[in-house]
Amino acid sequence: xxxxxxxxxxxxxxxxxxxxxxxxxxxxxxxxxxxxxxxxxxxxxxxxxxxxxxxxxxxxxxxxxxxxxxxxxxxxxxxxxxxxxxxxxxxxxxxxxxxxxxxxxxxxxxxxxxxxxxxxxxxxxxxxxxxxxxxxxxxxxxxxxxxxxxxxxxxxxxxxxxxxxxxxxxxxxxxxxxxxxxxxxxxxxxxxxxxxxxxxxxxxxxxxxxxxxxxxxxxxxxxxxxxxxxxxxxxxxxxxxxxxxxxxxxxxxxxxxxxxxxxxxxxxxxxxxxxxxxxxxxxxxxxxxxxxxxxxxxxxxxxxxxxxxxxxxxxxxxxxxxxxxxxxxxxxxxxxxxxxxxxxxxxxxxxxxxxxxxxxxxxxxxxx
Numbered sequence: 001x002x003x004x005x006x007x008x009x010x011x012x013x014x015x016x017x018x019x020x021x022x023x024x025x026x027x028x029x030x031x032x033x034x035x036x037x038x039x040x041x042x043x044x045x046x047x048x049x050x051x052x053x054x055x056x057x058x059x060x061x062x063x064x065x066x067x068x069x070x071x072x073x074x075x076x077x078x079x080x081x082x083x084x085x086x087x088x089x090x091x092x093x094x095x096x097x098x099x100x101x102x103x104x105x106x107x108x109x110x111x112x113x114x115x116x117x118x119x120x121x122x123x124x125x126x127x128x129x130x131x132x133x134x135x136x137x138x139x140x141x142x143x144x145x146x147x148x149x150x151x152x153x154x155x156x157x158x159x160x161x162x163x164x165x166x167x168x169x170x171x172x173x174x175x176x177x178x179x180x181x182x183x184x185x186x187x188x189x190x191x192x193x194x195x196x197x198x199x200x201x202x203x204x205x206x207x208x209x210x211x212x213x214x215x216x217x218x219x220x221x222x223x224x225x226x227x228x229x230x231x232x233x234x235x236x237x238x239x240x241x242x243x244x245x246x247x248x249x250x251x252x253x254x255x256x257x258x259x260x261x262x263x264x265x266x267x268x269x270x271x272x273x274x275x276x277x278x279x280x281x282x283x284x285x286x287x288x289x290x291x292x293x294x295x296x297x298x299x300x301x302x303x304x305x306x307x308x309x310x311x312x313x314x315x316x317x318x319x320x321x322x323x324x325x326x327x328x329x330x331x332x333x334x335x336x337x338x339x340x341x342x343x344x345x346x347x348x349x350x351x352x353x354x355x356x357x358x359x360x361x362x363x364x365x366x367x368x
Contacts, residue, residue, distance in 0.1 A: 025318035027303065029345075029356035037091045040352045043077035043127070055346045055353035057133035057220070057277065058334045059140060060085065061171040068338065069171030071140045072346070072353070073130030078158075080130065080142055082171070085338070090355065096173065096181045098128050098142055098163045107161065109190035110255050115206045117148035117155040129159035132220035132230065132277060133334075138174065139164040139222075143229065146192055147216025150209045162191045162250060186251055190258040191229065194245045199264040201241050204234040210294065219278035221286050222247060228265075228286065228308060230275035235293035239266040240274045242308060267306055267314055272296045277335045281364055284309060287343065289335040301332040303343065305362060317360045320345065330354050337364045
């Protein structure tokens with residue numbers, strides 16, 4: 001049996017299925033499928049050749065041609081990949097290295113050293129463990145999980161990196177030599193320092209993800225000069241959390257400590273629910289994809305609108321309907337707005353993210 005099929009059966013029969021709560025609007029995917037001209041490149045650890053089954057983040061630029069130029073990341077590996085979306089056609093483009101096989105002396109800040117993961121084994125530098133992608137002109141941003149390993153409670157310092165890629169108006173790496181796109185990449189360790197000192201959630205930083213409701217990032221958004229890290233966990237008394245930081249301070253030159261402000265913003269998403277992805281809208285609101293903070297099978301995946309500047313209760317757009325049959329194992333993992341009232345959702349455990357579009361009962365983008 002193929003590995004991907006085995007994973008699907010595990011989620012379907014062992015963990016069970018999620019269900020929307022009574023009274024929730026149920027959002028059903030549009031019937032017309034997306035066509036990939038070729039597979040997205042996976043981390044090399046999945047079944048079925050090089051195809052990606054672990055897509056975990058996406059952000060897009062709308063170009064003058066009407067096509068969208070996007071960046072996607074897998075939650076394993078060291079690369080991100082560009083793609084274009086033209087109506088229902090998706091064309092994967094070049095990959096770009098976010099990190100190498102060893103630490104880079106040019107990475108700003110230093111690895112947070114005030115605490116270790118529960119497993120006291122020496123820290124390793126392995127995959128990036130990318131969990132979220134954002135765009136704010138002129139950069140794409142990609143964030144690592146900033147949490148201990150889910151299986152072994154180990155520390156992977158390469159997952160403690162925030163990267164950004166400077167791009168031009170077409171969304172391509174802004175470099176003099178097209179054969180060296182990595183020249184557009186900058187990295188920093190300072191977000192870990194911000195998380196460790198954040199109100200309410202700081203004590204959960206580098207705690208066990210499975211045993212102690214440990215902190216980990218699964219979404220990111222950037223609005224002007226503010227970065228918002230969306231936390232899958234901890235979930236505390238029905239609240240999930242954003243941690244806000246200054247972009248300029250995160251990427252300031254040198255290896256000194258973080259010198260900016262930080263703010264913890266609670267969002268009422270419901271019991272055992274965490275943030276699974278974020279997408280910034282042009283007016284500063286955030287599109288929030290929520291789901292189980294751990295692996296709670298009865299916590300539904302939902303979409304909300306939230307204004308981090310105003311706070312208050314988020315606006316529930318609806319719960320994502322379960323997928324059919326063999327695709328039911330797919331876990332909504334990434335979201336981006338693709339129209340005035342449409343979003344694109346990508347799923348973990350489905351080939352190429354199993355892209356599906358949904359209409360939502362709110363206006364997301366003016367003029368589209």
